[in-house]
Amino acid sequence: MRDWSYVLAGYGITGAALALYRLELARRSRRAHRLVAALTGRPTPDGRSRR
């Protein structure tokens, strides 16, 4: 039973680390899009990059 706590902690940490990094990237992307929109006066809708 104690072994399972280590195993579940390991799998949980793995999933959480990957998910948190993905969320951090989304936050950085939104921030950069907002900055570009504020400076250029042209909104980039919903953080989508314009090509």
Next chain:
Amino acid sequence: MKLVNRVLARTGSRGAQRLLGWATAVSLLATAVLGLLVVPPDAHQGDVQRLMYVHVPAAWLAFASFGVVFVASIAYLRTGQIRWDRVAVSSAEIGVQFCALTIVLGSLWGRPVWGAWWTWDPRLTTTAVLLLIYVGYLSLRRVADSPSRRAHWSAVVGVVGFVDVPIVHMSVVWWRSLHQEATVLRPGAPTMAPGMLATLLFATVAFSIAYGYLMAVRTRVGRVEDRAAGTILSRPTPRAKVPRRAATPAGTPAGTPAGTPVGTPPSAEDTSPASALGLAAYAPRGGGDA
């Protein structure tokens, strides 16, 4: 190079990223199901051995990430194209995640098996050094005051730092170690039960998909951040408003106060928006930008 450019362009599209995102979620979930519920426990270590299905792929992907940093750094040093720097830093960031995960998962595995969370074993120590090298790589990028210098310095660290990867891999052979020797990446056949080996390889594929997905997202974020920084720097600054009567010597960039030598770094009194926002490292760079 053309193939790499094409792959980067393809994975940069929103549709491809969404597909990769779903593939990542499904494959990681399948890895968890296989590793926790399907594969039998190890005969000696019991259930705690199930950590292998995340610990080992995380380590391999950390090595692969740093390998990409190595290749992209060489490509940057050869071509000077900033896109290679962006690939390198993206891969370094993800590699640091995987390397830290490797150490944490190894610690969780080591506690019940070795009786210690951490020991100064050659494999563990060299892995910790590897993590520190690439944390240093990312820290260095915050120190450099110009994009080209930042890219150049970090490319050199990206090439030199990779030397530790083969040392980590060979540490269990070269020195006496608590850590087990390689069971898959070794001369001869893998010394592992087929079911366990198949699950491990599946988990590695799942982690590779996750790496590809995170790389695609991170490089896109890097492009947007660079564009934001470039937009800030391209705005007129108070210093740019030089009175017309102040004669500008020939060869001096427009907007530079008279008498300022070309290439003079910003002074402590720099009041540009980029400086105010702490984005001095982002200067617009011509040619080769993705």
